[in-house]
Amino acid sequence: MASHNIESFDAATSTATLALDGGIYPLDVVYGAAYALIDRCYVLLDKESGKGGRYLVHLRGKSALDEIGLQALSGEFGNELLSQALRRKIVKQNGAIIEEIVTTAIAGAAGATMPTDFVVEEEDDDLDFLDDPLGIAVPWEEKFKKDKSDNA
Amino acid sequence: MITFAAGANSIDLADVVRLRKVDPNFAVPFNFRAVDGAFFVSNPLGDWIVLQPDELRRLAEGDATPGDGLYERLKERNFIAAEIDKAAQATRWAGKHRFLHYGPTLHAFVLTGRCNFGCTYCHSSIVGMHRKDTDMSIEVAERAVDMAFRTTSPGLTIEFQGGEPLANWEVLQHIVEYARQTNALAGKALSFSLVSNLTLLDDEKLEYLIDRRVQICTSIDGPEDAHNAQRPWKDGNGFQTTTGWMKTINERYVAQGLDPNLYRVEALPTITRPLLGRAKDIVDTFVGLGCRALFLRKLDPFGFAARSVRQLGYSMDDFMRFYMEAVEYIIELNKQGVQVMERNAAIMLSKMIADYEPNYLDLRTPGGAVIGQLGYHPDGTIFSSDEGRMVAAMGDNAFMIGSLDNTYEELMTNATTRALVIASTNETQPDCVSCAYKPYCGQQPEYNYKTQGTIGGRMRDSTWCRKHKSIFDFLAYRLKNADAEEMEMFRRWTTNRPQEHFLQERGPI
Numbered sequence: 001m002a003s004h005n006i007e008s009f010d011a012a013t014s015t016a017t018l019a020l021d022g023g024i025y026p027l028d029v030v031y032g033a034a035y036a037l038i039d040r041c042y043v044l045l046d047k048e049s050g051k052g053g054r055y056l057v058h059l060r061g062k063s064a065l066d067e068i069g070l071q072a073l074s075g076e077f078g079n080e081l082l083s084q085a086l087r088r089k090i091v092k093q094n095g096a097i098i099e100e101i102v103t104t105a106i107a108g109a110a111g112a113t114m115p116t117d118f119v120v121e122e123e124d125d126d127l128d129f130l131d132d133p134l135g136i137a138v139p140w141e142e143k144f145k146k147d148k149s150d151n152a
Numbered sequence: 153m154i155t156f157a158a159g160a161n162s163i164d165l166a167d168v169v170r171l172r173k174v175d176p177n178f179a180v181p182f183n184f185r186a187v188d189g190a191f192f193v194s195n196p197l198g199d200w201i202v203l204q205p206d207e208l209r210r211l212a213e214g215d216a217t218p219g220d221g222l223y224e225r226l227k228e229r230n231f232i233a234a235e236i237d238k239a240a241q242a243t244r245w246a247g248k249h250r251f252l253h254y255g256p257t258l259h260a261f262v263l264t265g266r267c268n269f270g271c272t273y274c275h276s277s278i279v280g281m282h283r284k285d286t287d288m289s290i291e292v293a294e295r296a297v298d299m300a301f302r303t304t305s306p307g308l309t310i311e312f313q314g315g316e317p318l319a320n321w322e323v324l325q326h327i328v329e330y331a332r333q334t335n336a337l338a339g340k341a342l343s344f345s346l347v348s349n350l351t352l353l354d355d356e357k358l359e360y361l362i363d364r365r366v367q368i369c370t371s372i373d374g375p376e377d378a379h380n381a382q383r384p385w386k387d388g389n390g391f392q393t394t395t396g397w398m399k400t401i402n403e404r405y406v407a408q409g410l411d412p413n414l415y416r417v418e419a420l421p422t423i424t425r426p427l428l429g430r431a432k433d434i435v436d437t438f439v440g441l442g443c444r445a446l447f448l449r450k451l452d453p454f455g456f457a458a459r460s461v462r463q464l465g466y467s468m469d470d471f472m473r474f475y476m477e478a479v480e481y482i483i484e485l486n487k488q489g490v491q492v493m494e495r496n497a498a499i500m501l502s503k504m505i506a507d508y509e510p511n512y513l514d515l516r517t518p519g520g521a522v523i524g525q526l527g528y529h530p531d532g533t534i535f536s537s538d539e540g541r542m543v544a545a546m547g548d549n550a551f552m553i554g555s556l557d558n559t560y561e562e563l564m565t566n567a568t569t570r571a572l573v574i575a576s577t578n579e580t581q582p583d584c585v586s587c588a589y590k591p592y593c594g595q596q597p598e599y600n601y602k603t604q605g606t607i608g609g610r611m612r613d614s615t616w617c618r619k620h621k622s623i624f625d626f627l628a629y630r631l632k633n634a635d636a637e638e639m640e641m642f643r644r645w646t647t648n649r650p651q652e653h654f655l656q657e658r659g660p661i
Binding site for chain 1 (some may be wrong): 303304442469518564565568573582585606610612
């Protein structure tokens, strides 16, 4: 079976090794999928020698794993690989709309844009409320600054 | 028959819809999903329609002409590209996405890590009452208020969280006074919300909270025995004490002349495995307490809940069985004249049938992390959300976006924020991009990270997706088969009446 060529399991060392065709999976997708598993296993990436050599992914469980556990880990990696690859493709396809939404959202939150109906009109007829009995207008840096001698 | 999310929606499209030649110019982009032998079809504007298999074929092939029934139905729901009033629809879309233009509205202040309860599922990873070192100080509190007021949002809610926030009463009061003073200049729509078990409340504190219009929320997990088992309190009967205060507070609202249908203590249950078989008991308890709404919350993967999942956890199918039983019962009660609703359903129905975006932060796109909410830890660090700080309480600062030493602009634009906004945008998500419920849905990067290891997650095997898609399936089924009485009831659930009493005075106080 083809899977024998791309997956192998060693329960003695709790290690699953996968060989990936670089023509199918870009390297950054392999990085992304591998990174998602680092709370569960130690990851080592390698590459077969020679032109067109496959990426080798070694996943060693942080706790002991039998063959069933290694198969599950390998399967999880495969699913994450597909998810990352598909996400990459979708982000590329939807790039314009994503950029528009994210830029608007971050600019809106940071204050770069402000729809006019949100602008608060300035009050200038009664400034009594500017009295500051609690000292709240004092910048916190001044209010809580430590005496420099404390640091000496 | 109701089909559920993620694989169970297994109708073979080719068997029921025999497409010949698709006309790519006839319809606006649409997604569809099998529901009860038909298809729930939605467009990016949030319109939806239920089509029979042959009607879906005709939509895809452009096999409908003006004057025929299907064409007119499609036109009314904005599915025919040539019939769209683009300017009007652009305005409509922008209106529902106003939140894109302003920053965080919800500011969760963790006043302390201390708590006098020992809830079996606690999401917040609390500490004992002697640990005053976990309290927020006056200095941090003022700086956090200053940061909160930097939001570009015209409105903000400061939510007091814990631990048990009443344990740090002095700082809570100080924040209220300081924020009110600050708002004299800022003029924002400011409100306060307290999330408390209420057991540390006394008459003096209540007088203050009522006087300062602080909205009060609590947790009730169902009938007394279940509540006290899940939320043990060594000093007494938690259910009796909490519900006693709920009654007192509700009476105070009535005494103030407030509409009791709108102003009540909001109580939320957290559903654990022992509660799964008690859907009706839970609904009856809330109705008995005079509550008008239940928010049936699934167990979170955060805090102690993550550690106690073997005892308290359940499958999503189990949760959905519980959820449907509870909501079917709520519908039955409504038909008997009892005014009660389920909040998940109400939020989704608002989007689906009222064309209203309630800005519920967990179910919008981009999600609410950072740009919709911030979580302020007592030590001055700032997190993407309340859930973000819960992840931190488990020893992982992945969602710490900075601290009070940063500027507001730095928080809103840093690399973590950008990553969270992108990750929670549905247009980046496999599955979401082709989902019929995409116009109404959203996801939470913190949940994705905690359950699947990445902020993007994988919706196909995500319990987040499965839960929401299943509830949408349930609602789509109910909407498809609803009679006039049920539609009127669903519309009533979507009625949005702002609780203006809880807004602080704008300008001088």
